[in-house]
Amino acid sequence: xxxxxxxxxxxxxxxxxxxxxxxxxxxxxxxxxxxxxxxxxxxxxxxxxxxxxxxxxxxxxxxxxxxxxxxxxxxxxxxxxxxxxxxxxxxxxxxxxxxxxxxxxxxxxxxxxxxxxxxxxxxxxxxxxxxxxxxxxxxxxxxxxxxxxxxxxxxxxxxxxxxxxxxxxxxxxxxxxxxxxxxxxxxxxxxxxxxxxxxxxxxxxxxxxxxxxxxxxxxxxxxxxxxxxxxxxxxxxxxxx
Amino acid sequence: xxxxxxxxxxxxxxxxxxxxxxxxxxxxxxxxxxxxxxxxxxxxxxxxxxxxxxxxxxxxxxxxxxxxxxxxxxxxxxxxxxxxxxxxxxxxxxxxxxxxxxxxxxxxxxxxxxxxxxxxxxxxxxxxxxxxxxxxxxxxxxxxxxxxxxxxxxxxxxxxxxxxxxxxxxxxxxxxxxxxxxxxxxxxxxxxxxxxxxxxxxxxxxxxxxxxxxxxxxxxxxxxxxxxxxxxxxxxxxxxxxxxxxxxxxxxxxxxxxxxxxxxxxxxxxxxxxxxxxxxxxxxxxxxxxxxxxxxxxxxxxxxxxxxxxxxxxxxxxxxxxxxxxxxxxxxxxxxxxxxxxxxxxxx
Numbered sequence: 088x089x090x091x092x093x094x095x096x097x098x099x100x101x102x103x104x105x106x107x108x109x110x111x112x113x114x115x116x117x118x119x120x121x122x123x124x125x126x127x128x129x130x131x132x133x134x135x136x137x138x139x140x141x142x143x144x145x146x147x148x149x150x151x152x153x154x155x156x157x158x159x160x161x162x163x164x165x166x167x168x169x170x171x172x173x174x175x176x177x178x179x180x181x182x183x184x185x186x187x188x189x190x191x192x193x194x195x196x197x198x199x200x201x202x203x204x205x206x207x208x209x210x211x212x213x214x215x216x217x218x219x220x221x222x223x224x225x226x227x228x229x230x231x232x233x234x235x236x237x238x239x240x241x242x243x244x245x246x247x248x249x250x251x252x253x254x255x256x257x258x259x260x261x262x263x264x265x266x267x268x269x270x271x272x273x274x275x276x277x278x279x280x281x282x283x284x285x286x287x288x289x290x291x292x293x294x295x296x297x298x299x300x301x302x303x304x305x306x307x308x309x310x311x312x313x314x315x316x317x318x319x320x321x322x323x324x325x326x327x328x
Numbered sequence: 329x330x331x332x333x334x335x336x337x338x339x340x341x342x343x344x345x346x347x348x349x350x351x352x353x354x355x356x357x358x359x360x361x362x363x364x365x366x367x368x369x370x371x372x373x374x375x376x377x378x379x380x381x382x383x384x385x386x387x388x389x390x391x392x393x394x395x396x397x398x399x400x401x402x403x404x405x406x407x408x409x410x411x412x413x414x415x416x417x418x419x420x421x422x423x424x425x426x427x428x429x430x431x432x433x434x435x436x437x438x439x440x441x442x443x444x445x446x447x448x449x450x451x452x453x454x455x456x457x458x459x460x461x462x463x464x465x466x467x468x469x470x471x472x473x474x475x476x477x478x479x480x481x482x483x484x485x486x487x488x489x490x491x492x493x494x495x496x497x498x499x500x501x502x503x504x505x506x507x508x509x510x511x512x513x514x515x516x517x518x519x520x521x522x523x524x525x526x527x528x529x530x531x532x533x534x535x536x537x538x539x540x541x542x543x544x545x546x547x548x549x550x551x552x553x554x555x556x557x558x559x560x561x562x563x564x565x566x567x568x569x570x571x572x573x574x575x576x577x578x579x580x581x582x583x584x585x586x587x588x589x590x591x592x593x594x595x596x597x598x599x600x601x602x603x604x605x606x607x608x609x610x611x612x613x614x615x616x617x618x619x620x621x622x623x624x625x626x627x628x629x630x631x632x633x634x635x636x637x638x639x640x641x642x643x644x645x646x647x648x649x650x651x652x653x654x655x656x657x658x659x660x661x662x663x664x665x666x667x668x669x670x671x672x673x674x675x676x
Contacts, residue, residue: 137454138453138454139450139453139454141673158347158456158458161454161455161456161458162345162456164454165454166450166451166454168447168450168451168454169450170447172446172447172448172449172450172451173448173451174360174448175446176363177359177360181359184355184356184359185356185359185360186455188348188352188353188355188356189348189352189356189452189455189456189457189462190348190455190456190457191345191347191348191456192456225451232456
């Protein structure tokens with residue numbers, strides 16, 4: 088099963104294409120990293136995958152053929168958007184209540200245990216939590232939905248190193264439990280510690296996609312960072328062709 | 329084979345499962361909008377207490393003046409004056425006209441605008457409930473709540489204004505207002521709740537279009553004011569064709585559209601007939617109150633002039649209420665449907 092499958096997918100905002108002719112299939116069971124510079128189309132691809140945006144061209148399905156944004160797709164996907172939006176005036180307990188009632192499944196015991204472990208009080212307003220705690224709360228809400236696919240848009244961009252480490256540890260633990268993960272990042276450093284599948288985007292096009300092992304073996308690069316950099320540097324020349 | 333007992337694609341079973349029940353949105357909506365809803369309740373509660381206290385005095389004064397005998401005596405005139413001068417700032421209804429739009433702007437505009445302004449729509453619209461159903465459930469339940477609250481409040485308003493509409497007030501020297509009076513028509517009956525619903529719907533759609541709370545509130549106030557003036561000034565008088573009478577005594581409860589004078593079947597003068605009055609009726613006694621239009625009409629009739637009046641009789645009050653509430657309800661349904669449609673269409 089492919090957790091995300093795109094065929095000729097394109098998204099145009101007014102006259103500019105944010106994503107163009109994107110064809111890809113990411114198999115389940117991976118932590119797939121969507122990398123590329125700012126403006127490469129990462130957020131656009133994720134928004135299309137979770138149904139927040141509608142394609143201008145082509146199509147995208149998730150979780151083995153479900154139309155992106157359909158009720159069946161939303162049921163199996165948990166999305167943590169960039170800057171982890173939460174209702175800032177609601178207490179943490181109410182965020183759990185709201186998420187529980189907006190979904191068919193919600194593991195309340197898991198969510199409460201994890202928040203207790205993280206030292207996040209249920210009575211505190213979400214807006215009063217630190218940035219790292221807000222990110223952890225958003226992630227906990229997503230995981231308590233027991234999704235089959237976890238989609239994270241730049242999850243650690245705003246976090247300090249400790250919060251970043253803790254956040255990714257949680258994501259990797261979920262992946263170990265069988266949740267497929269699709270995350271975007273413009274940070275290349277340390278990518279192989281996290282990702283087992285890589286999709287490289289630049290200027291709205293897919294430049295490279297495959298499992299990390301395969302990519303490193305075929306391209307004879309020491310690290311994903313080197314590989315990604317070499318591709319990103321090639322891009323202008325390729326476009327000129 | 330296992331294929332007989334285990335579905336080939338187990339996720340298909342998931343996909344056909346029933347959606348999250350609608351009723352779960354009730355608690356979600358309450359938790360997210362309790363400040364707005366308690367604010368509406370507090371505003372209407374405070375106004376209710378004030379209106380009730382003022383209303384008790386008004387009803388008391390009205391009853392005292394109506395029961396006074398002999399009518400026309402100095403003492404009775406004093407009682408009538410007390411009633412007529414009471415709570416003048418409420419009598420024209422202008423202050424209370426802002427209540428529906430305040431509710432609409434502050435409860436309706438932020439519902440979608442705040443989600444879009446703070447980015448939380450990316451959370452809300454990717455939950456299993458589904459964004460179209462989410463928007464529909466939220467807007468409809470909040471619309472019903474504010475409309476019901478306004479409906480309850482308008483019962484009190486209807487009671488408060490009752491003394492002004494009593495037939496026979498004029499004969500006793502008491503203020504008698506037509507129930508069509510522009511400032512009061514939409515404060516009693518069912519129109520008040522309908523206007524509140526319309527204000528909420530305008531706010532919801534403005535929030536979706538403008539995507540920011542404060543500008544959406546401002547736009548709601550402006551759009552509502554425009555609609556209210558258009559309805560009161562242009563639309564309302566055309567709901568039903570007015571009646572025409574040549575009787576000089578038009579009841580004070582009627583809503584007079586226009587008046588003119590003819591002599592020998594020819595148009596003589598419009599209203600007010602200042603030229604005719606200066607020529608023929610300058611000698612009318614000023615009297616204790618202002619001479620009424622009926623007195624002038626009788627005077628002019630003696631000189632062969634006929635007064636024509638086109639008017640809406642007070643008996644049409646409920647027909648007008650239902651017509652106005654009907655189109656406001658239809659408009660609100662359209663606006664809310666448009667907001668829900670935009671939620672479904674809006675790209676991130």
